Amino acid sequence: MENNLTINHYQYLVIGGGLAGCLFAFQLYKNNKSFLMFDPNHNHTSSKIAAGMFNPISGKRMSINWKVNELLAELATTFKELEQQLNRCFIIHEPIQQIFGNNKEANDFGSRKEDENFKKFITDTPLCEPNLIAPNGCFEVGQGGWVDTRKFIESYTNFLLQNNKLLQEELTYEQLVQTEKNWQYKSNTFNCVICCDGYQAIHNSLLNWLPFKLCKGELLLIHCPGLNAKKIVKKGVYLVNLGNDLYKAGATYEWDNINENYTEKGKLFLIEKLESLLNLPFKVVEQYAGVRPTTRDRNAILGAHPQVKNFYIFNGLGTKGVLQAPFLARQLFEHIELQKDLDKEIDIKRFYSCYPTT
Ligand SMILES: Cc1cc2nc3c(=O)[nH]c(=O)nc-3n(C[C@H](O)[C@H](O)[C@H](O)COP(=O)(O)OP(=O)(O)OC[C@H]3O[C@@H](n4cnc5c(N)ncnc54)[C@H](O)[C@@H]3O)c2cc1C
Structure with a gap:
């Protein structure tokens, strides 16, 4: 019998269109990589409801954030480029006034x-x-502010939709299969999967061994x-x-x-x-x-699955998704494409020993 199913091939499959997925997709788009994102467009995701603040200083102990200068610089340039690309304003630079409670x-x-x-x-x-x-x-x-995350996610996913780079549906993991050379999902094949599914990773059998503490x-x-x-x-x-x-x-x-x-x-x-x-x-x-999507050590989790080939994770953005996501998206992209090392604080390798071996 003749099989008339058309197979579309992409370099990347991006699962999830929150801050992690959209900012990784932005790297792919900028670097002319072909990709398809899946996201069901739920109204109350963490990325859509967030206040969107970024603050170089955090916590009761008033600590300065990890890599703060690099994170702030990447955040500013990324959103400048996004604002130009989409012709909308997303980022507001504004001081944060901290009032003493006692x-x-x-x-x-x-x-x-x-x-x-x-x-x-x-x-x-x-x-x-x-x-x-x-x-x-x-x-x-100083150097704080906020991103209108809902406006950004909605504008960017609309852009992807118009450019046939987004399917507004939930991806069913049972139907995602690894063939000898590729990944296949329904009538699409991919070289590589990037999983950006936020806290729902705890229901994902490929990732639920990771120490999330939501x-x-x-x-x-x-x-x-x-x-x-x-x-x-x-x-x-x-x-x-x-x-x-x-x-x-x-x-x-x-x-x-x-x-x-x-x-x-x-x-x-x-x-x-x-x-x-x-x-x-x-x-x-x-x-x-x-x-x-918070983790036990409060750091993000990025990198390759310990056993499943060409399956990557971008998760664990926790309470600081806005400040971290632009920098981490580029770092993950360069790790995959240019074999650059990930910073050890966010590298999934720190948890490889948690992966069940039986
Ligand atoms: C009340 C609140 C306030 C916050 N305020 C701030 C703040 O001021 N500043 C800050 O930096 N951070 C803040 N955050 C944290 C911030 O929202 C997160 O760090 C960030 O949004 C996480 O992004 P994400 O893309 O990893 O996850 P998500 O936003 O959860 O996105 C994951 C996406 O994947 C999709 N998905 C899941 N499974 C599938 C599947 N099988 N197929 C297809 N799609 C799938 C989901 O529908 C979702 O769209 C706040 C969070 C909350 C809850």
Whole structure:
């Protein structure tokens, strides 16, 4: 019997169109590689609901991020290129004003601020934004800002769709088969698979041995007329000004009960934090919940599967997807195409010993 199935061949299959998948696809596009992405276009993925902030300094200990200068530089150039390509604005460079919650925080900062590396990113006596409760003062982090991640993901996936590089459907792993030379999925063949499926990797039999430690997060969209914050503000909760008196306020960090449902508990927690920050009334307009693909050592996971050939992972972006994804996407691309080493902190090899051998 005649087989009239047309087989399309691509160099890359990209599974997942969040920050990881889209920024890897951007590398492929720039370097003229043929590829096809699969993503079901769900509305509440981590990448779509994220506040999108990037901050060179993180955590209670106010540590400077790993490779911060390289990450910030790659983030800025990548989004500049994307903005030109798609003719839209995605990135907003804005200082982050950190308000001390109590005297101890102010004192801890006092002992930290003489550190030469830390000093490069901070201003220590800024004027606090008006209409905020800030009796203990604040400091400001420069070189921060936020990316409108939903706008970016929607614009980029639309672009891929128009260029026949995206199928808006979930890929079923049972139908992805490795042949002698290639990977095959339905009527398409590929040299290589890049798996960017976010937290759903825990349901993926090729990847569920990796030490993910997922973290659910909830956010509110609030309406707060009169606030007019010119900067990102943080005090137990952060506020990102979206314009038109609307702010994203987040977030919660929940390490148990991992699901995508928002809760009354999450909402009340965030409202309480907002009440200790804002001198103005506000209204909750919407609530979101998502799951951050966080790992046990809090670092991303990139590189080749220990046994399955031509199968790569780009995951574990955790709480810092925006800052890390552009740099890591290029690093993974150059690892595959130019055999450059991955940084050991994010190389999947650190977990090869976890791979079940039986
Ligand atoms: C409340 C909250 C606030 C956050 N705020 C920030 C912030 O301010 N700054 C920051 O840097 N980070 C933030 N993050 C984290 C950030 O969202 C993540 O680091 C990042 O978005 C993860 O991107 P990803 O592409 O790995 O995963 P995802 O965004 O989850 O994308 C994975 C994609 O793969 C698709 N997929 C899964 N399985 C399949 C399959 N079988 N076939 C096809 N497609 C599939 C999914 O549908 C999804 O579209 C926040 C997260 C949350 C939850």
